[in-house]
Structure formats: structure tokens, C-alpha cells
Amino acid sequence: MDPVRVGTLVELDVGAPASGGGFVARAPDGRVVFVRHALPGERVVARLTAVTTRYLRADAVDVITASSDRVPAPCRLAGPGRCGGCDWQHVDLDVQRRLKAQLAADHLAHLAGIRCRVVVEPVTGDVGGLAWRTRVRFAVDGTGRLGFHQHRSRAVQVVGRCPVAVPEVSATGVTLSRWPGAVSVEVHAGDVSPNREDTESSATVVARRRGRGALARPEVEPGAVVDRRLACPPGSVFHEVAGRRYRVSAGVFWQAHAGAPAALVDAVLQGLAPASGERAVDLYAGVGLFSGALATAVGPTGSVVAVEGGAAACADARWNLRDLPQASVVRAAIDAEWVSRSMGPADLVVLDPPRQGVGAAVAGALGPAHPRAVAYVSCDPASFARDLRALLDGGMVLTSLRAFDTFPMTEHVEQVAILTTPGAAAR
Ligand SMILES: C[S@@+](CC[C@H](N)C(=O)[O-])C[C@H]1O[C@@H](n2cnc3c(N)ncnc32)[C@H](O)[C@@H]1O
DSSP: OOOOOTTOEEEEEEEEEOTTSOEEEEOTTSOEEEEESOOTTOEEEEEEEEEOSSEEEEEEEEEEEOOTTBOOOSSTTOSTTSBOSOSOTTBOHHHHHHHHHHHHHHHIIIIIOOOOOOOEEEOSSOBTTBSOBSEEEEEEOTTSOEEEEBTTSSOEEEOSOOTTBOHHHHHTTGGGSBOTTEEEEEEEEOOOOTTOOTTSOSEEEEEEESTTSOOOOOBOOTTOOOSTTOBOSSOEEEEEETTEEEEEETTOOOOSBTTHHHHHHHHHHHHHOOOTTOEEEEESOTTTHHHHHHHHHHOTTSEEEEEESOHHHHHHHHHHTTTOTTEEEEEOOOOHHHIIIIIOOOSEEEEOOOTTOOHHHHHHHHGGGOOSEEEEEESOHHHHHHHHHHHHHTTOEEEEEEEEEOSTTSSOOEEEEEEEOTTOOOO
């Protein structure tokens, strides 16, 4: 191969999916190449985008032999050197799910020693993999225009309407405005449900300042929609899931896919099969999504403790669970010590940690609580697999595993594992 440096063109035969949205190929010198915008089985011309002693990165810029799984990207900004937001716009939607299943199964095998077939299920709430994202974080370029970072770059690809976002995000008009002084602008659109209180906004917008500089209010350009739908903080949106309404304040976590909350609540309830009178603990509870559903299921003789570290999320959770006396909210930074000292016994535990997972120490500390069943919800296959290993090492048994396509057009996937403790029965 000619000089191996960024920009060099190489011909590659493309293989299995890799974490990070690319696919594995081998350079002529034997180094692994992570190739984006390609598909397994393809022969492509790729431009190197990163060179290290151990591996290379590349973008497929020309397809010599195309896979039958390749489709025209629905977004005109997808492709090498453009928007870094979606890795798999060029992949047939069913095939995206098969590739995610393969990635998830590989992580489980390599990091947890679990060999199982993973099936990635679609969820309702998108249109052919588009129009699903209820929350979008835009980057801001030097002139205050909104867009998304290019792949592994600080450069911003300016966007008008993002086809992956729900239409209510675009309807705020944020991308028509300039946001000088902001480093990011996050829009969160709520359900436009018929019983929504009219006084509440249907979208919140949180602009974060660049450093300590001033954040100018957007200069609204002609055509921008800036009315009560656009609430510069503070503000809240509302979502309805399984018959309950959840308030989510600006900047507080909520699942990004419009259909994810209902799919995940259903999977957790099905897996845990909560019985009347049981005690449940919802760790990393956010605004109380799983707590609300569990509290209804265990009924007034049971109890649910929602544990969450964020003050604003706790305030939302208290509001969301206010009609359920069997539910309480505890603000705590969850770690192994908190679990050992403060959690107490539990029949059921939900774990829905951030991307980095719960870690072996927290997983190990759950054992003495002797839960009948644990539901582990995760959007990160690597930390999920490592934490499952720790829970299995602590004596739990994996009884079911489901995966959901809550991030179409990307390599990401949401998984729900149900684990049980042999011999543990409802208290
Ligand atoms: C992936 S979100 C899940 C939220 C909720 N279960 C849902 O589905 O809407 C993770 C939550 O854990 C919280 N969190 C992160 N680290 C935490 C910690 N060490 N202790 C308590 N809460 C934490 C975050 O504030 C966030 O609300």
C-alpha cells in the first residue's frame, strides 16, 4: 500500500460491524481498518481518516461491489465528511436490526461469556426509521448556526430540518435562528397529547453557553416559529406512557425515541411480573418512568422507591408519582456503599444507569438484597455485558433478554435483561 496517511485511498473488502458505527476490514499491511459508510460483503474504495500504529479509520467514498442491503440514504446530509449523527442511513432498516443484534451478541459473548441469539425488535413511534427523536442536541458553529458535529470532528454540519427528529422539534424553529455564544442547543419535544394542559409548552429549548461568555438571545430570522412552543428555560414537556402522564423538565433525562418509554416499560413489567404487595426499587429512576408503572402493578400494599441523583429529575419524579402513596423518591448518588447501607431488601430492582453502566461494585452490592428479579435496561452493549457478568458472578441467573431498535439509522440499541435469584421468593 502507498504511504499510509490520512487522505490515502485504499481498496478494502468489508466485514463484520464494529462498535462506533463502522465495519471491520484489513489493510494490505494487516492492520484493522474501521470503515464507515460501507456494508459487510462490499468491496469499496475508502479514504483513510485516522492512522495509528494499531488500526486505521476510513470512509468508503466509492463502492466497487455493492451489497444488496445498501439503500439510498433518506437524509441528503448523510455520507462521508458530512453529518456525523447517523452512521447507518445507507443500510436497509431490517438489516440495521440484524447488524445491531450481531454487535450485541458479540459483546455478550466476548465480555460476559454469554452465548445467545439476540433479536432486535422494532418499536412503534418512527416512520421507516425516521421522525422518532423527541430530543435533539444541536451543535453551534462559529456564526451561531445549528447543526451536528461531523464524525470525530468539532466541525459543524449545519442542518435545517433533521429527518430523524419528530416534526415538533423542527416546528420550534430553532434551526432558523442564530445562537451566538451558545455551545449547544437542546430541544425536547413532548407528546402533543389531547389532554395536555394548554398552558404548558410542547417543547423546551436549553441553550448552553460557550465558556463564560454572554449568550445572546437568538436573532430570529424571517420564518422562524418562536411562540409559546419555544420555551427558553425553564420549562417542561409532558409524555404519556401506559396511561400515565410524566412531566420532564428542561435538561432532565427522557428516552429519545418517541416509542421507547412504552416499549421499555412493557418489557420491564413483562419480565419482572410484579405481584401485588411486592417491594420494588427503581435505581437511576429519572423522572419515575418505571416507578410509575411498577407502583400501579404492586398496588397500595406494595412499595416502590425511585432513586435518582439529579435534583430536577427528583422534583419531576415526585410530581409524577404524587397520586401513588406507595411510591417514594430518594435523591442519592448511587454507589456500592449506598446500595449496601441504604437500599434495604427488595423483591424487584430496576437498573437503568447511564452509558457507563452500574459497574461491578454496585452489581456485587445488589446480591445481599436478594431480589426475586432484576431488570437491567441499557443502551450500551459493552457496559451492559460487563455488568451482566458481574450480576451472574454474584449468583443471579439470566432468564430473558430483549433488544429494541430505539435508535434507528444508528448502530445503537437498547437492551433489557431480566435476572432472577435462585430460591428468592416474594417476601
Ligand atoms: C439512562 S437515565 C434513566 C432514567 C429513567 N430510568 C428513564 O428511563 O427515564 C439514567 C439516570 O440516572 C441518573 N444517574 C446517573 N448516575 C447516577 C448516580 N450515580 N446516582 C443516581 N442517579 C444517577 C441520571 O441523572 C439519569 O436520570
